Amino acid sequence: MNGEGKSSLGNVLEWQFGLPVLILTISGLGILSIYSASQNLSSNFSWAPLYLKQITWVVIGGLVFLFMSAYDYHRLLQYSYVLYVISLFLLVVVFFDGRSTRGAQRWLAIGSFSFQPSEVAKVTLVMMLARYFSTWPSSPGVLYRLIIPTVLMFPGFLLILLQPDLGTAITYLFVFLAVILLVGPWTRSLTIGFFSILMVLPFLWKWLWTPLRAYQKERILAFLDPTLDPMGQGYQALQSKIAIGSGQLSGQGLYGATQSQLQFLPDGYTDFAFAVFAEQWGFLGVVFLLFLYYLLFMMIIGIGERAKDLFGVVLVIGITAMLGFCLLVNISMTVGLLPIVGIPLPLMSYGGTTLIMTFAVLGVLLNIKRRRFFS
Amino acid sequence: MKQSDNLRRIQRRLIFLRLGVVVVLAILLIRMWYIQIVQGEEYAILSEQNRVRMVDLKSPRGLIYDRHHNLLANNIPSFNLYVVLDDVDDRQRLQEHLSVLIGMSVEDVRITMDRHDTPRLPLKVKENLTLKEAAAIESNLSQLPGVAIQAETERSYPQGNVAAHVIGYVGEISAKGLKQEKFQDLVLGSAVGKYGLELEYDRVLRGRVGHKTIEVDARGHERRAIQVKEPIPGDNLHLTIDLPLQRLAEELLEGLVGVIVALDPKNGDVLALASHPTFDPNVLTRGLSVSHWNQIRHDSRKPMTNRAIQGQYPPGSVFKLIVAAAGLESDSILRSTSFECSGRFQMGNRVFKDWKKEGHGLVNLHKGLVHSCDIYFYTLGRQLGIEKLAQYAEQFGLGRRTGIDLPAEKQGIMPSREWKERVLGERWYPGETISVAIGQSYVTVTPLQMATLIGTIANNGLQYQPRVVRQLEKRHDGTFVDIKPLRSGVVPIQHDTLIALREALRDVVASGTGRRAQLRDISISGKTGTAQVVSLGKVESEDAVPRRLRDHAWFVAYAPSDDPKIAVSVIVEHMGHGGAVAAPIAREIIAEYLHSDRVLRVM
Numbered sequence: 015m016n017g018e019g020k021s022s023l024g025n026v027l028e029w030q031f032g033l034p035v036l037i038l039t040i041s042g043l044g045i046l047s048i049y050s051a052s053q054n055l056s057s058n059f060s061w062a063p064l065y066l067k068q069i070t071w072v073v074i075g076g077l078v079f080l081f082m083s084a085y086d087y088h089r090l091l092q093y094s095y096v097l098y099v100i101s102l103f104l105l106v107v108v109f110f111d112g113r114s115t116r117g118a119q120r121w122l123a124i125g126s127f128s129f130q131p132s133e134v135a136k137v138t139l140v141m142m143l144a145r146y147f148s149t150w151p152s153s154p155g156v157l158y159r160l161i162i163p164t165v166l167m168f169p170g171f172l173l174i175l176l177q178p179d180l181g182t183a184i185t186y187l188f189v190f191l192a193v194i195l196l197v198g199p200w201t202r203s204l205t206i207g208f209f210s211i212l213m214v215l216p217f218l219w220k221w222l223w224t225p226l227r228a229y230q231k232e233r234i235l236a237f238l239d240p241t242l243d244p245m246g247q248g249y250q251a252l253q254s255k256i257a258i259g260s261g262q263l264s265g266q267g268l269y270g271a272t273q274s275q276l277q278f279l280p281d282g283y284t285d286f287a288f289a290v291f292a293e294q295w296g297f298l299g300v301v302f303l304l305f306l307y308y309l310l311f312m313m314i315i316g317i318g319e320r321a322k323d324l325f326g327v328v329l330v331i332g333i334t335a336m337l338g339f340c341l342l343v344n345i346s347m348t349v350g351l352l353p354i355v356g357i358p359l360p361l362m363s364y365g366g367t368t369l370i371m372t373f374a375v376l377g378v379l380l381n382i383k384r385r386r387f388f389s
Numbered sequence: 390m391k392q393s394d395n396l397r398r399i400q401r402r403l404i405f406l407r408l409g410v411v412v413v414l415a416i417l418l419i420r421m422w423y424i425q426i427v428q429g430e431e432y433a434i435l436s437e438q439n440r441v442r443m444v445d446l447k448s449p450r451g452l453i454y455d456r457h458h459n460l461l462a463n464n465i466p467s468f469n470l471y472v473v474l475d476d477v478d479d480r481q482r483l484q485e486h487l488s489v490l491i492g493m494s495v496e497d498v499r500i501t502m503d504r505h506d507t508p509r510l511p512l513k514v515k516e517n518l519t520l521k522e523a524a525a526i527e528s529n530l531s532q533l534p535g536v537a538i539q540a541e542t543e544r545s546y547p548q549g550n551v552a553a554h555v556i557g558y559v560g561e562i563s564a565k566g567l568k569q570e571k572f573q574d575l576v577l578g579s580a581v582g583k584y585g586l587e588l589e590y591d592r593v594l595r596g597r598v599g600h601k602t603i604e605v606d607a608r609g610h611e612r613r614a615i616q617v618k619e620p621i622p623g624d625n626l627h628l629t630i631d632l633p634l635q636r637l638a639e640e641l642l643e644g645l646v647g648v649i650v651a652l653d654p655k656n657g658d659v660l661a662l663a664s665h666p667t668f669d670p671n672v673l674t675r676g677l678s679v680s681h682w683n684q685i686r687h688d689s690r691k692p693m694t695n696r697a698i699q700g701q702y703p704p705g706s707v708f709k710l711i712v713a714a715a716g717l718e719s720d721s722i723l724r725s726t727s728f729e730c731s732g733r734f735q736m737g738n739r740v741f742k743d744w745k746k747e748g749h750g751l752v753n754l755h756k757g758l759v760h761s762c763d764i765y766f767y768t769l770g771r772q773l774g775i776e777k778l779a780q781y782a783e784q785f786g787l788g789r790r791t792g793i794d795l796p797a798e799k800q801g802i803m804p805s806r807e808w809k810e811r812v813l814g815e816r817w818y819p820g821e822t823i824s825v826a827i828g829q830s831y832v833t834v835t836p837l838q839m840a841t842l843i844g845t846i847a848n849n850g851l852q853y854q855p856r857v858v859r860q861l862e863k864r865h866d867g868t869f870v871d872i873k874p875l876r877s878g879v880v881p882i883q884h885d886t887l888i889a890l891r892e893a894l895r896d897v898v899a900s901g902t903g904r905r906a907q908l909r910d911i912s913i914s915g916k917t918g919t920a921q922v923v924s925l926g927k928v929e930s931e932d933a934v935p936r937r938l939r940d941h942a943w944f945v946a947y948a949p950s951d952d953p954k955i956a957v958s959v960i961v962e963h964m965g966h967g968g969a970v971a972a973p974i975a976r977e978i979i980a981e982y983l984h985s986d987r988v989l990r991v992m
Contacts, residue, residue: 196403206405209409256435256439259433260429260435262432272440277606292421297429304414312407315406321396324399328399331406334406338410342413345417
């Protein structure tokens with residue numbers, strides 16, 4: 015193995031249990047935030063406090079994680095297209111027969127259980143791409159090979175956008191572009207240029223977006239996603255900034271976080287979980303949390319760098335792009351860098367589908383990491 | 390290219406992914422540092438402003454009791470509905486929701502809300518919620534952002550219109566009024582005295598507003614109290630008013646326009662003070678519609694005027710007491726000095742008549758007072774001159790306020806040469822002195838001044854300032870503060886003069902013009918009077934005169950004659966001679982007060 019010259023940090027990363035512990039720690043912090051943010055909601059959600067449900071999701075997610083890390087991922091490789099087609103089918107079903115909340119049709123109910131097919135599609139998209147590019151031919155510069163994945167990606171993107179779910183659609187597109195870019199046949203300089211533009215794009219967006227008049231923004235956003243409550247955007251953005259800012263260096267503590275507990279900050283258990291966390295634990299807590307995410311990403315990318323086949327590498331690229339984009343956009347919108355679009359914070363926001371799918375895909379990654387010894 | 394080369398090539402590219410992650414996290418970290426560390430202080434203040442709010446706690450107003458501890462002004466609990474408009478995100482929805490819950494039209498709720506121009510301060514939408522309405526609001530509170538029910542008190546006057554002019558009423562202070570310095574300790578919605586004792590003793594009654602610092606949630610609903618500064622209740626007033634006597638006074642004046650004032654001559658305590666027509670302070674306190682208010686204000690009978698201290702009437706023959714005193718005191722006459730009364734009195738080319746056409750014959754002071762002979766007093770008045778009359782009248786308190794603890798007291802007029810030149814710019818005509826001598830012309834008095842006058846004579850010249858409040862009860866520590874009777878003056882009058890006046894007053898009732906005031910067991914002294922509204926000239930029958938031009942009937946009295954315990958002044962507008970109408974009223978008051986051995990506390 016190429017273990018020589020590794021830092022002690024690298025050794026920690028090498029540790030088999032590093033990934034599960036990291037994932038559970040971040041989810042645990044998420045549960046804590048949901049617990050405090052949803053305390054006063056109990057009158058509206060009397061059947062089960064949200065943090066208890068989230069714990070259930072984490073337990074189920076953990077089981078899925080264990081299963082995926084044990085299951086031979088090469089079998090998944092074979093099912094990738096099938097899984098992707100199934101999720102496209104689910105998106106079509108939800109389009110015609112989904113349960114709508116706040117004007118968007120996003121949920122599919124099977125008995126008493128309901129989930130969001132768009133969250134599933136994000137992950138199966140990554141798997142589909144990984145499967146496709148795992149047989150990348152040896153001749154670079156063959157652009158026509160991008161046509162098939164584009165054609166496969168597009169209906170999913172469209173169906174999600176039409177739900178409408180702006181946030182997930184953008185994530186979907188970003189994941190696709192990131193994979194194409196990194197796996198694609200371009201020269202290195204082109205890749206660098208394109209990649210950096212991609213990173214700056216969200217901020218360019220701010221400069222394109224900000225000059226718009228308030229009502230124009232409202233109209234555009236309301237058109238793209240009615241659940242966003244454009245009338246309340248300014249309020250939400252301000253309250254979120256107040257929550258985060260008032261955390262100052264060391265935070266207001268678990269029970270002193272008034273912004274979230276007195277519900278000045280709406281949706282503190284889903285899209286604004288980060289703001290709740292930042293109010294409670296302050297800048298020190300935020301540094302700690304971002305460091306955990308840093309470790310997570312480094313660990314994931316490390317797995318890619320040592321994977322034995324292309325499927326693993328592309329999977330890592332897709333997962334990193336997906337989680338990284340969600341992290342960036344979610345936190346950016348809570349601190350007023352981006353307009354508020356409904357994108358959850360990976361592993362922390364409340365939501366069963368996202369959480370279980372994230373756990374599942376991370377389980378596959380652990381699987382890839384473990385199998386590199388055997389293949 | 391081999392498959393494995395391709396793998397290596399792409400794996401090498403992952404360094405850019407690492408770079409991307411680092412860049413993203415670095416950007417986020419810098420932003421967090423900026424918001425939490427650089428701007429953290431400002432956001433912490435905003436967060437504090439979000440959740441912490443000051444609520445005023447209105448102080449309960451002091452209560453008002455009569456002299457026997459009967460309640461005259463009370464505070465009753467009232468559940469009031471408030472809305473902080475800044476906390477309301479969807480006004481129209483709230484208006485619709487509220488209108489269903491409190492039975493107000495959406496339109497009314499909307500108008501109330503639109504009129505409110507300080508959205509961060511609570512707006513009172515409805516007073517006096519029923520328990521059912523309050524319960525409906527409380528159970529729907531989670532869907533009613535910005536809404537709160539405050540348990541407050543409302544002023545109530547359990548005796549209705551009894552002593553309304555004395556007690557007065559309160560109203561809510563206006564936003565404009567709050568800017569005045571004297572109201573600086575009040576808050577929006579505070580009750581403030583508008584009339585009567587409520588106005589006069591407002592500072593004492595209002596107490597001190599308290600404050601509560603509360604933590605609110607995003608809907609503006611209170612979560613907990615952080616700090617409470619309790620309000621200090623206002624002091625209670627204990628009055629000199631005797632409720633049973635006051636009630637009787639109100640009953641006696643029922644349907645009439647007039648005044649009854651009863652005093653204790655030995656200390657100035659006002660036992661009863663009734664002015665009719667009157668009003669219901671409960672109605673005025675609750676706030677009137679503009680049209681209702683205009684109706685009251687423009688009522689020609691002026692129910693809002695406290696005639697006892699604001700009605701200025703010619704004293705008529707009651708004034709003869711002063712003329713008599715002036716005559717004896719200035720040695721112009723002796724008790725035995727007599728004048729011939731033929732029913733006519735000539736001065737220059739003008740003829741003054743006696744009320745009795747055929748005259749009284751030879752009249753001395755006693756007879757002159759007992760039968761209220763005008764000619765006697767014309768003669769005496771001419772002899773004394775206006776200056777002496779004015780001098781003695783002023784000693785008895787005419788032409789100046791009595792100083793009673795009620796607002797807006799009028800002073801009446803006691804004319805003199807100097808007064809006429811100053812006010813009218815004319816010189817004094819001797820003929821006017823003749824009119825003044827029988828209490829007409831420019832002389833005007835308030836019924837309270839007449840009560841004080843007769844009380845002073847009853848009390849051997851010792852004059853007390855009339856008072857309505859005899860005790861303050863400090864509610865915060867339960868102590869009582871007595872208000873001492875205030876002797877406002879000693880009329881320098883000789884004992885012999887007093888004896889002469891008091892003997893005459895006794896005989897007015899015993900055998901003179903005031904016979905209708907007689908009681909079988911108690912000796913009453915009094916004096917009748919008739920205040921001319923206009924000079925009628927030759928009129929055959931009283932009934933031929935329109936009512937609004939008829940004379941006012943006066944009667945002043947004290948009893949028992951030898952040890953006076955009560956002094957009464959009665960005037961009934963447009964009812965002719967005092968002896969006929971006013972004297973029986975005074976008799977009833979005296980009988981009630983001196984016979985009174987009933988259980989005094991009424992519910």
